[in-house]
Amino acid sequence: xxxxxxxxxxxxxxxxxxxxxxxxxxxxxxxxxxxxxxxxxxxxxxxxxxxxxxxxxxxxxxxxxxxxxxxxxxxxxxxxxxxxxxxxxxxxxxxxxxxxxxxxxxxxxxxxxxxxxxxxxxxxxxxxxxxxxxxxxxxxxxxxxxxxxxxxxxxxxxxxxxxxxxxxxxxxxxxxxxxxxxxxxxxxxxxxxxxxxxxxxxxxxxxxxxxxxxxxxxxxxxxxxxxxxxxxxxxxxxxxxxxxxxxxxxxxxxxxxxxxxxxxxxxxxxxxxxxxxxxxxxxxxxxxxxxxxxxxxxxxxxxxxxxxxxxxxxxxxxxxxxxxxxxxxxxxxxxxx
Ligand SMILES: Cc1cc2nc3c(=O)[nH]c(=O)nc-3n(C[C@H](O)[C@H](O)[C@H](O)COP(=O)(O)O)c2cc1C
Numbered sequence: 001x002x003x004x005x006x007x008x009x010x011x012x013x014x015x016x017x018x019x020x021x022x023x024x025x026x027x028x029x030x031x032x033x034x035x036x037x038x039x040x041x042x043x044x045x046x047x048x049x050x051x052x053x054x055x056x057x058x059x060x061x062x063x064x065x066x067x068x069x070x071x072x073x074x075x076x077x078x079x080x081x082x083x084x085x086x087x088x089x090x091x092x093x094x095x096x097x098x099x100x101x102x103x104x105x106x107x108x109x110x111x112x113x114x115x116x117x118x119x120x121x122x123x124x125x126x127x128x129x130x131x132x133x134x135x136x137x138x139x140x141x142x143x144x145x146x147x148x149x150x151x152x153x154x155x156x157x158x159x160x161x162x163x164x165x166x167x168x169x170x171x172x173x174x175x176x177x178x179x180x181x182x183x184x185x186x187x188x189x190x191x192x193x194x195x196x197x198x199x200x201x202x203x204x205x206x207x208x209x210x211x212x213x214x215x216x217x218x219x220x221x222x223x224x225x226x227x228x229x230x231x232x233x234x235x236x237x238x239x240x241x242x243x244x245x246x247x248x249x250x251x252x253x254x255x256x257x258x259x260x261x262x263x264x265x266x267x268x269x270x271x272x273x274x275x276x277x278x279x280x281x282x283x284x285x286x287x288x289x290x291x292x293x294x295x296x297x298x299x300x301x302x303x304x305x306x307x308x309x310x311x312x313x314x315x316x317x318x319x320x321x322x323x324x325x326x327x328x329x330x331x332x333x334x335x336x337x
Pocket of ligand 1: 018019020021022023043075076077109110111131152155156157158159185186187188206207208209210212295296297298299300
């Protein structure tokens with residue numbers, strides 16, 4: 001059984017994190033991931049299409065607590081709308097409910113300066129992990145007291161850095177630069193990827209795209225429309241592009257809307273026009289409108305062609321990673337093949 005320092009740090013069975021996927025409510029997905037032995041993450045940022053951000057976050061935390069026995073996480077984009085309300089919800093839930101205090105073990109922040117939220121998280125006693133796109137940001141996160149960092153390469157879905165550094169270069173560079181555990185993200189979807197991440201010095205992986213394309217993400221009115229998932233299963237690794245976003249660049253599906261957004265950005269169209277189309281695109285995505293949908297997704301979309309259930313995704317990754325590691329050992333001390 002594959003076991004790493006991440007399993008001990010977060011008290012999880014398998015070194016696999018489901019990353020936050022902001023515009024979507026990932027509470028049910030997080031429950032499925034927790035039940036499968038990974039770290040399920042409640043997405044805060046942007047998930048409140050209706051209702052109060054503070055109350056919604058508290059409700060989501062209670063839902064995951066009630067539905068699982070495992071530890072779990074909340075994700076927050078630091079520059080996101082109502083970010084402070086959601087961080088306050090985490091702090092208050094942990095203060096008021098001993099079971100939440102025990103099991104809501106980590107807040108994974110991204111898209112902003114971790115120093116803004118670090119004092120509140122430290123005082124609450126919750127682990128703080130920051131998503132970082134460069135060595136510079138990794139060092140800053142550690143200075144803020146982060147217990148680990150997610151080194152996220154440019155191939156990942158959703159927000160990406162202004163400076164493109166890909167996973168293969170970023171992960172070992174961050175591992176060499178900081179003393180805390182490093183989780184690799186960007187382009188992972190299978191066991192070979194997990195084995196490669198461990199070889200680069202990471203203690204586990206965080207995935208978004210693979211979980212966006214899971215069975216649970218689309219069933220029972222889930223956030224991923226079946227028609228959108230169906231189209232994405234046909235996508236190739238070249239079918240994403242980077243478009244501008246409120247909190248920085250964003251990797252999207254290269255459909256008609258994605259292409260239009262990139263073209264408008266290149267032509268210097270006003271920010272408001274681009275944001276309006278993106279907002280409309282989020283609605284279209286929920287409605288399954290393949291032309292007008294704006295769909296954040298990673299390059300690894302080109303390697304995923306089926307809506308596999310979360311438990312199976314995780315079990316397969318673990319089994320394949322173990323097999324891969326065993327296979328690689330054959331090369332040690334053998335003649336070159
Ligand atoms: C649809 C979507 C939305 C995302 N939204 C967020 C977010 O709100 N906050 C965040 O920290 N990361 C977000 N991410 C990034 C993921 O948490 C994860 O780090 C990333 O998807 C890893 O790369 P991969 O897509 O190649 O698996 C998002 C990713 C996707 C695909």
